Amino acid sequence: MGYNVNVDAEKCVGCGECVDVCPVEVYEIKDGKSSPENAEECLGCESCVEVCESNAITVEES
Template identity: 50%
Template structure:
């Protein structure tokens, strides 16, 4: 399944919520911002998208 994760770096505050809620470890912080580094592991559960307090993440199937 092809999935794209868009992170709006202008909105991202680097709070780490996406890291905490992702069950498979897709995200890590790089230079104080979220980065989807293990995108092939994404389950498309959309937890990151739903829980991001800044609405900075969009999961596209």
């Protein structure tokens, strides 16, 4: 089962917390914002959702 990982660029402040907490390196910071560059690796743990203070990240089962 896969997951859809989305980052709302308007909400994202580019803090990098999701990059630091993700165990499978789904995120990269590009142009000052988080980008789910390796979304196919997502485990669905939602650690990124929990650390995102701007509520910019959603993870849903696909």
